[in-house]
Amino acid sequence: MIQPTPWRMTSLAFGVWALNFLLVYAVALVDESGVLAKWAAVGLGLVSIAAFFFIWRWAAGRDEARMVRLAVAIAAAATLFNSLIILA
Numbered sequence: 861m862i863q864p865t866p867w868r869m870t871s872l873a874f875g876v877w878a879l880n881f882l883l884v885y886a887v888a889l890v891d892e893s894g895v896l897a898k899w900a901a902v903g904l905g906l907v908s909i910a911a912f913f914f915i916w917r918w919a920a921g922r923d924e925a926r927m928v929r930l931a932v933a934i935a936a937a938a939t940l941f942n943s944l945i946i947l948a
Contacts (some may be wrong), residue, residue, distance in 0.1 A: 866924035867920045873915050876901040877935035888946055894900050901946040905939060912936045 864872075883904055888897035912932050919928035 864918070864921070866922065866928050869915055869919055869928045873928070873931045873935040876908050876911045876915075877938050877942075879941050880904050884942060884946055894946075897946055901943040904926065905943040908939045909936065912939075 873885040884897065884901050888894070891897045912935065916929060916932050919925040920931075922928070
């Protein structure tokens with residue numbers, strides 16, 4: 861199996877957050893009632909957390925694991941913040 865570089869894993873973590881933000885924000889703009897946006901925030905948040913867990917586990921045992929895990933933690937916190945804004 862091809863092992864990704866730490867920078868690619870870091871970029872993937874921030875890419876997951878960016879995709880989550882764009883999709884939830886797009887649904888929030890289209891849905892006037894906000895009900896669909898809340899369901900999208902919850903559903904995409906769960907998918908994003910699963911992706912972050914996968915990246916976290918992927919970085920295990922590497923020298924640069926601290927950098928990748930910090931990126932995952934920042935991206936997960938940003939995803940949580942975005943979802944909480946939509947759910948409020």
